[in-house]
Amino acid sequence: MTDCLGDEAGDMTPMDLYEKLTSQGDTVRTLKTEKAAKADIDAAVQLLLKLKVDYKQVTGQDYKTGCPPSECAVSQDNGPAAAAADGEDMVDPWNVSTTNAKGVDYDKLIVRFGSSKIDQELVDRIERVSGQKAHRFLRRGIFFSHRDMHQVLDAYEKNKSFYLYTGRGPSSEALHVGHLIPFIFTKWLQDTFDIPLVIQLTDDEKYLWKDLSLEDCHRYTVENAKDIIACGFDINKTFIFSDLDYMGASPDFYRNVVKVQKHVTFNQVKGIFGFGDSDCIGKIAFPAIQAAPSFSNSFPQIFKGRKDVQCLIPCAIDQDPYFRMTRDVAPRIGYPKPALLHSTFFPALQGAQTKMSASEANSSIFLTDTPKQIKNKVTLKLFYCVISIIIPLIAVLYLCLQDYASGALLTGELKKRLIETLQPMITSHQERRKQVTEETVKQFMTPRPLNFNF
Amino acid sequence: MTDCLGDEAGDMTPMDLYEKLTSQGDTVRTLKTEKAAKADIDAAVQLLLKLKVDYKQVTGQDYKTGCPPSECAVSQDNGPAAAAADGEDMVDPWNVSTTNAKGVDYDKLIVRFGSSKIDQELVDRIERVSGQKAHRFLRRGIFFSHRDMHQVLDAYEKNKSFYLYTGRGPSSEALHVGHLIPFIFTKWLQDTFDIPLVIQLTDDEKYLWKDLSLEDCHRYTVENAKDIIACGFDINKTFIFSDLDYMGASPDFYRNVVKVQKHVTFNQVKGIFGFGDSDCIGKIAFPAIQAAPSFSNSFPQIFKGRKDVQCLIPCAIDQDPYFRMTRDVAPRIGYPKPALLHSTFFPALQGAQTKMSASEANSSIFLTDTPKQIKNKVTLKLFYCVISIIIPLIAVLYLCLQDYASGALLTGELKKRLIETLQPMITSHQERRKQVTEETVKQFMTPRPLNFNF
Numbered sequence: 001m002t003d004c005l006g007d008e009a010g011d012m013t014p015m016d017l018y019e020k021l022t023s024q025g026d027t028v029r030t031l032k033t034e035k036a037a038k039a040d041i042d043a044a045v046q047l048l049l050k051l052k053v054d055y056k057q058v059t060g061q062d063y064k065t066g067c068p069p070s071e072c073a074v075s076q077d078n079g080p081a082a083a084a085a086d087g088e089d090m091v092d093p094w095n096v097s098t099t100n101a102k103g104v105d106y107d108k109l110i111v112r113f114g115s116s117k118i119d120q121e122l123v124d125r126i127e128r129v130s131g132q133k134a135h136r137f138l139r140r141g142i143f144f145s146h147r148d149m150h151q152v153l154d155a156y157e158k159n160k161s162f163y164l165y166t167g168r169g170p171s172s173e174a175l176h177v178g179h180l181i182p183f184i185f186t187k188w189l190q191d192t193f194d195i196p197l198v199i200q201l202t203d204d205e206k207y208l209w210k211d212l213s214l215e216d217c218h219r220y221t222v223e224n225a226k227d228i229i230a231c232g233f234d235i236n237k238t239f240i241f242s243d244l245d246y247m248g249a250s251p252d253f254y255r256n257v258v259k260v261q262k263h264v265t266f267n268q269v270k271g272i273f274g275f276g277d278s279d280c281i282g283k284i285a286f287p288a289i290q291a292a293p294s295f296s297n298s299f300p301q302i303f304k305g306r307k308d309v310q311c312l313i314p315c316a317i318d319q320d321p322y323f324r325m326t327r328d329v330a331p332r333i334g335y336p337k338p339a340l341l342h343s344t345f346f347p348a349l350q351g352a353q354t355k356m357s358a359s360e361a362n363s364s365i366f367l368t369d370t371p372k373q374i375k376n377k378v379t380l381k382l383f384y385c386v387i388s389i390i391i392p393l394i395a396v397l398y399l400c401l402q403d404y405a406s407g408a409l410l411t412g413e414l415k416k417r418l419i420e421t422l423q424p425m426i427t428s429h430q431e432r433r434k435q436v437t438e439e440t441v442k443q444f445m446t447p448r449p450l451n452f453n454f
Numbered sequence: 455m456t457d458c459l460g461d462e463a464g465d466m467t468p469m470d471l472y473e474k475l476t477s478q479g480d481t482v483r484t485l486k487t488e489k490a491a492k493a494d495i496d497a498a499v500q501l502l503l504k505l506k507v508d509y510k511q512v513t514g515q516d517y518k519t520g521c522p523p524s525e526c527a528v529s530q531d532n533g534p535a536a537a538a539a540d541g542e543d544m545v546d547p548w549n550v551s552t553t554n555a556k557g558v559d560y561d562k563l564i565v566r567f568g569s570s571k572i573d574q575e576l577v578d579r580i581e582r583v584s585g586q587k588a589h590r591f592l593r594r595g596i597f598f599s600h601r602d603m604h605q606v607l608d609a610y611e612k613n614k615s616f617y618l619y620t621g622r623g624p625s626s627e628a629l630h631v632g633h634l635i636p637f638i639f640t641k642w643l644q645d646t647f648d649i650p651l652v653i654q655l656t657d658d659e660k661y662l663w664k665d666l667s668l669e670d671c672h673r674y675t676v677e678n679a680k681d682i683i684a685c686g687f688d689i690n691k692t693f694i695f696s697d698l699d700y701m702g703a704s705p706d707f708y709r710n711v712v713k714v715q716k717h718v719t720f721n722q723v724k725g726i727f728g729f730g731d732s733d734c735i736g737k738i739a740f741p742a743i744q745a746a747p748s749f750s751n752s753f754p755q756i757f758k759g760r761k762d763v764q765c766l767i768p769c770a771i772d773q774d775p776y777f778r779m780t781r782d783v784a785p786r787i788g789y790p791k792p793a794l795l796h797s798t799f800f801p802a803l804q805g806a807q808t809k810m811s812a813s814e815a816n817s818s819i820f821l822t823d824t825p826k827q828i829k830n831k832v833t834l835k836l837f838y839c840v841i842s843i844i845i846p847l848i849a850v851l852y853l854c855l856q857d858y859a860s861g862a863l864l865t866g867e868l869k870k871r872l873i874e875t876l877q878p879m880i881t882s883h884q885e886r887r888k889q890v891t892e893e894t895v896k897q898f899m900t901p902r903p904l905n906f907n908f
Contacts, residue, residue, distance in 0.1 A: 204712050214709055244709060251702030255668055258658050258698070261736025266720065269735055281723055282715025285739030 014059045021055055021063050022276075024048045065274045092273060092321055106144055106317070106344055113320055115145045115342060122149060129153050135188045137343065143185060145317060147327070148339035152312050156193065161452075162310040163303075164189055165293045165338070167200035168228070170220035171210060174368040175227045177426070181343055183231045186314050189341075190237060196302055196450045197238045199228060200293050204243040208282040218244055225441050227367055230433040233444075236451040239302060240444045243289055249447055252305075253298045259333045260288035264325060272321050290319075291326040294338035301447045311338040316345040367430065371423040378419050468513045475509055475517050478502045519544060546727060547772055560598055560771070560798055567774055569599045569796060576603060583607050589642045591797065597639060599771060601781070602793035606766050610647065615906075616764040617757075618643055619747045619792070621654035622682070624674035625664060628822040629681045631880070635797055637685045640768050644691055650756055650904045651692045653682060654747050658697040662736040672698050679895050681821055684887040687898075690905040693756060694898045697743055703901055706759075707752045713787045714742035718779060726775050744773075745780040748792035755901045765792040770799040821884065825877040832873050 028044045055063045110117050118141070123134045126149075137143050152162055166186045168179065190197050201224060203217035210217075221242040228240065246253055266284060269275050275284055292298045296309035303309050313323060320342060327337040365377055482502055485495045509517045564571055572595070577588045580603075591597050606616055620640045622633065644651050655678060657671035664671075675696040682694060700707055720738060723729050729738055746752045750763035757763050767777060774796060781791040819831055 204708075207712060208716050214713065244712070245705050248702065248705030248708040251699050254658075254702040255698060258661060258736055259668065261739065262662050262734050264735050265732050266729075266735060266738055267731045270731065275720075277721045277724065278719050280716050281718050281720060281739045281742065282712055284720055285715065285735045288735065 014055070017051065017055045017058055018063070021048070021051045022065070024051055025065065093318055109317060110145050113145070113317070113324070115147050115320070115340070116149075118144055118146050118149075118341070122146070125150070125153060129157060130192045132192045135185060135192075137181070137185045137188075141344075142181065143314065143341050143343045145342035146340055147323075148337065149312075149341060152310060152339045155310060160310070161195055162193075162312050162339075163195050163296065164197040165200070165311050165313050166197070166315055167202060167290070167293070168224060169202045169206050170217060170224040171206050171212075173220055173223045174366040175224060176366045177422075178345070179227075180231065180367075180429075182314055182316060183228055183233075185341075185343070187231055187233055189312070189314060190233070195237070196452050197233065198293055198299060198302070199238065199240040200290070201225065201240065201242050202286075202290060204247070204282075204289065205286055207244075208280065208286060214244065218242060222438075222441055225445065226433050226436040227429075229436045229440060229444055230429055232432075235440070235443055238444060239299065239447065239450065240441075241447070242445065245445070246447065247289070250298070250300075252300050253292055256292040256295050256298045257288045260291045260326070260329050261285055263329045263332050264288065268325065272325055287322055287325055290322045291329065294323070294326050294330070295335045299447075302450050302452070307335055310336055312341065313338050314341045315343070317342040318345055365422065365426070367426060367433070369426060371427065374422050374426060375419050378415050378422065468509070471505065471509045471513075472517070475502070475505045476519070478505055479519065546775055563771060564599050567599070567771070567778070569601050569774070569794070570603075572598055572600050572603075572795070576600070579604070579607060583611060584646045586646045589639060589646075591635070591639045591642075595798075596635065597768065597795050597797045599796035600794055601777075602791065603766075603795060606764060606793045609764060614764070615649055616647075616766050616793075617649050617750065618651040619654070619765050619767050620651070620769055621656060621744070621747070622678060623656045623660050624671060624678040625660050625666075627674055627677045628820040629678060630820045631876075632799070633681075634685065634821075634883075636768055636770060637682055637687075639795075639797070641685055641687055643766070643768060644687070649691070650906050651687065652747055652753060652756070653692065653694040654744070655679065655694065655696050656740075656744060658701070658736075658743065659740055661698075662734065662740060668698065672696060676892075676895055679899065680887050680890040681883075683890045683894060683898055684883055686886070689894075689897055692898060693753065693901070693904065694895075695901070696899065699899070700901065701743070704752070704754075706754050707746055710746040710749050710752045711742045714745045714780070714783050715739055717783045717786050718742065722779065726779055741776055741779055744776045745783065748777070748780050748784070749789045753901075756904050756906070761789055764790055766795065767792050768795045769797070771796040772799055819876065819880070821880060821887070823880060825881065828876050828880060829873050832869055832876065 024044065024047055028041070028048055031041045031044055052063050055061075107117075118138065123138050126138065127134050135143075156162065164186055166182050168182075186197060189195075201221040203214075203221045206212060206220070207214050207217045221244070225240050247257070264287065266275070269284055269287055273287065294311045294313065295307060296303040296311065297305055297307040315323075320340065323338060323340055330337045365374060369377070478498065478501055482495065482498045485498055506517050509515075561571075572592065577592050580592065581588050589597075610616065618640055620636050622636075640651060643649075655675040657668075657675045660666060660674070661668050661671045675698070679694050701711070718741065720729075723738055723741055727741065748765045748767065749761060750757040750765065751759055751761040769777075774794065777792060777794055784791045819828060823831070
């Protein structure tokens with residue numbers, strides 16, 4: 001940790017200031033991670049803000065992470081790392097934070113990311129094309145943004161099918177309820193459109209980013225797969241894979257990883273993900289591994305070598321940087337761009353400013369929690385966050401939240417309802433999970449043909 | 455992403471100048487190689503010198519090959535890319551060049567790389583331990599440098615065996631005679647010590663570095679494997695693998711790649727290999743793939759999961775940067791450091807300043823050349839280079855070269871001898887190569903146990 005106090009900004013070059021800012025950003029992050037005293041954090045944040053003001057005075061530009069002053073003038077990237085600069089929300093695969101107590105402004109995010117809003121017209125169209133009532137996550141704006149969804153539907157109407165790709169970084173044994181959101185929705189998409197699904201568990205990523213052994217990461221993968229399978233996926237339509245296993249089991253997958261790696265420079269991942277020179281080369285190359293499942297010939301056992309089957313990725317919006325990169329590369333290596341459906345992410349119990357983390361025991365309601373733990377967490381924690389998790393999950397009217405906000409619903413009553421709904425829901429998930437044997441996991445995770453003709 | 459350069463010629467950035475300088479350096483080299491008119495060469499050199507002066511004015515630094523302006527200031531490494539700066543020889547996996555017409559100074563290289571000279575004492579010891587006369591490449595200083603070879607022999611004397619790892623980047627269909635050097639020597643080591651051998655063909659590397667398709671790189675791999683097999687390797691002791699195939703066939707190999715990738719930063723590969731921000735992420739991560747075969751548990755089918763079998767790598771000295779990195783990482787991930795035996799590399803027909811390249815038709819004597827082509831090349835080209843290739847290969851007395859240099863051997867006589875020795879040697883290689891069927895290649899390249907108990 002560098003101490004930045006006591007320097008005068010006036011004499012400093014833009015690069016000096018840039019480096020001070022970067023280092024101060026690290027300091028703030030470290031203090032937060034280490035749960036330092038609030039006063040210390042506040043002081044560090046204040047210094048950070050002061051440095052940003054100085055920086056703007058000296059350079060005429062906003063400070064952007066990963067973009068030193070000389071480069072910023074021509075940087076055309078509007079990625080999340082860059083955007084975090086001017087007090088905007090910070091949203092990338094490893095950091096979600098906002099200075100706004102109400103949480104991330106998703107409409108602004110759509111503009112910044114250049115995606116499209118899921119409007120009523122699109123929801124109606126999905127209902128028309130599928131002949132099914134749209135899922136509540138679509139109707140309630142949990143999935144709120146998309147890329148190229150109309151194109152997917154155009155093709156589907158002409159009998160050109162597509163496949164689904166989603167995933168998860170297995171950073172701990174236990175999932176929390178927020179983690180189920182993409183899987184619940186993905187299952188609905190799969191059932192509704194009758195299409196294959198691949199689920200990537202990025203145990204290699206977790207090994208690279210966290211202080212975990214390869215063995216732990218792989219064990220979490222198998223445990224997480226059980227929770228995912230417990231959501232009810234059809235074994236005839238679903239392939240779940242660990243990167244650590246599948247990379248070493250599919251030359252076609254690796255070929256696509258190398259193709260992407262050839263077409264993305266360090267400059268680009270620096271701009272998109274904020275990587276720096278002291279990051280390990282594994283992190284730097286990893287985005288290609290998350291990109292590869294977007295291309296159907298990464299799964300020759302499913303798509304019989306076809307490289308042109310359209311991919312649709314339902315994921316939380318913080319994963320979008322990976323797929324912006326993927327969509328940029330795709331046409332250059334002769335593949336269709338994957339389409340996307342973005343969900344909001346689900347705030348932690350500590351507050352709306354960050355997303356839930358599987359790594360912190362008290363930040364979430366976990367799928368392994370006992371009824372008593374659920375009761376305690378809902379009763380004692382900042383349960384307004386819980387609401388945003390639970391309401392979509394249990395299909396209680398969204399208005400309920402507004403009732404509560406307006407005072408029409410009493411706190412005690414709301415807590416009671418939540419506990420009563422959560423306890424059986426999680427208990428029954430735990431029951432289903434118990435049914436998932438090692439053998440079933442193995443079956444889901446074996447590369448094999450699925451019940452589709454492509 | 456666009457880069458940061460301005461495009462006005464009058465107002466050149468350091469990076470503009472750097473690129474102009476690099477390109478002008480190439481021009482000068484090409485003119486010299488092609489023996490252009492002296493006036494043309496002089497003019498090109500003068501422009502080069504002028505650009506160097508401009509560069510120093512603008513950046514305050516001396517121009518360094520392979521080291522773009524923004525990075526030079528922070529480069530802390532004394533690796534090959536950096537060392538090329540002050541008129542020293544440039545030796546790294548992609549560039550071998552020297553300003554000295556006699557060729558690279560290998561004694562200086564030993565000092566700079568921090569390796570040890572293969573002295574008479576080591577040669578004698580190898581003879582004692584193996585009970586065999588040392589190979590002529592050892593006796594004549596073709597293999598001239600090592601790391602930890604005494605340690606390998608200490609262990610071998612205590613019945614602790616080791617394995618061999620060598621490799622090749624398949625950049626074209628045809629190998630030249632210089633490419634056989636490491637394989638001829640490796641075969642001798644294998645026969646002498648009766649140990650397993652793994653041969654890595656880095657088709658992924660060639661795809662990342664060259665303007666080649668994945669399919670071409672993989673085809674070259676298979677063709678090159680035939681030439682390697684034709685050297686006479688025992689199928690019961692030898693595993694040859696394509697990265698593009700084996701990475702996708704061995705989860706254990708990929709796990710070691712990720713382990714190395716986690717423990718090497720971009721700063722480090724920048725220092726060691728001269729990578730820059732505009733290099734693709736595949737190049738940046740690749741060194742881990744060349745490192746992984748140094749660890750025995752990358753081949754569980756051979757070593758039954760053991761991670762502690764010592765590795766010995768015979769290779770040309772230009773590959774050393776990869777293995778300095780590997781040796782740095784090894785203890786941090788719980789593996790023994792690989793030992794090394796370094797050979798000189800073999801200069802091109804155009805002159806002693808560069809190494810032979812498989813990509814230029816006239817730079818070498820290829821294993822596919824007809825007797826007539828061999829005759830023409832030896833007769834017409836700068837055959838003093840051929841001597842340094844041929845003499846070790848055919849075991850003609852090394853003194854022969856000194857005779858020639860001293861005038862005792864006439865040019866015509868030397869050419870005649872070379873042609874007479876080369877023609878049957880290459881013809882017989884071609885015969886042996888014809889015997890190598892696709893089936894044999896497949897057998898060598900199938901992951902399988904070898905005839906050893908570990």
